[in-house]
Amino acid sequence: MERAEMIEAVKAEMPERRWIHTEGVMATSILLAERFGGDPERAELASILHDVAKFWATDRLAAVIADNGLGDDWLAYDKELWHAPAGAWEAKTRFGVDDEDVLNAIRFHTSGRGGMSKLEKIVWLADYIEPGRDFPGVDNIRSLSEKSLDSAILAGLEATIGVLMQRGRLIYPLTIEARNDLLRSLN
Ligand code: DGI
Ligand code: FE
Numbered sequence: 001m002e003r004a005e006m007i008e009a010v011k012a013e014m015p016e017r018r019w020i021h022t023e024g025v026m027a028t029s030i031l032l033a034e035r036f037g038g039d040p041e042r043a044e045l046a047s048i049l050h051d052v053a054k055f056w057a058t059d060r061l062a063a064v065i066a067d068n069g070l071g072d073d074w075l076a077y078d079k080e081l082w083h084a085p086a087g088a089w090e091a092k093t094r095f096g097v098d099d100e101d102v103l104n105a106i107r108f109h110t111s112g113r114g115g116m117s118k119l120e121k122i123v124w125l126a127d128y129i130e131p132g133r134d135f136p137g138v139d140n141i142r143s144l145s146e147k148s149l150d151s152a153i154l155a156g157l158e159a160t161i162g163v164l165m166q167r168g169r170l171i172y173p174l175t176i177e178a179r180n181d182l183l184r185s186l187n
């Protein structure tokens with residue numbers, strides 16, 4: 001599908017404020033790709049689609065994941081994670097994306113995972129620091145992102161894990177693996 005058509009279709013799936021977030025992720029991922037030697041076009045494509053399933057009903061997300069065998073174990077964890085694998089499925093089946101790296105950047109944009117590709121890292125971080133994000137610590141992660149993709153993501157993952165623990169929530173194992181993997185590669 002052509003870019004302009006895709007944008008209109010994605011916009012129609014979400015409220016205005018979520019589309020504004022998506023535009024922030026698009027612009028930020030392009031900047032990060034330019035900064036860190038990634039591919040801006042593929043970063044933008046993954047960003048356009050990353051939250052396409054964010055406003056689907058829980059039942060629909062669960063059905064798409066279960067019926068298409070998308071999940072090792074997504075459904076045993078927080079439903080806030082489900083829009084990511086469901087979005088990758090939608091990108092492939094409805095929007096015709098066949099680039100596995102782009103699909104993985106969508107699939108793992110919430111959880112992260114061990115051994116993330118550069119594109120996966122760029123989209124993960126862009127989602128975290130796009131200009132509309134305003135939560136404690138985000139400015140610190142924005143400054144880390146000036147220099148190092150890995151240390152910015154590590155700090156973001158640790159903040160997210162900390163918040164989930166404070167709230168007594170489950171933590172998806174791939175999030176822990178993502179954090180451990182980055183910690184190892186930085187040390
Ligand atoms: O969809 P967005 O709001 O743009 O952001 P996102 O896709 O990163 O998802 C947001 C939430 O998912 C985030 O606030 C924390 C929550 N969440 C729940 N369980 C987990 C989790 N995030 C991670 N990384 N790992 C989890 O296990
Ligand atoms: Fe998301």
Ligand code: FE
Pocket residue numbers: 109110124127128
């Ligand atoms: Fe995120």
Ligand code: FE
Pocket residue numbers: 021025050051127
């Ligand atoms: Fe997002």
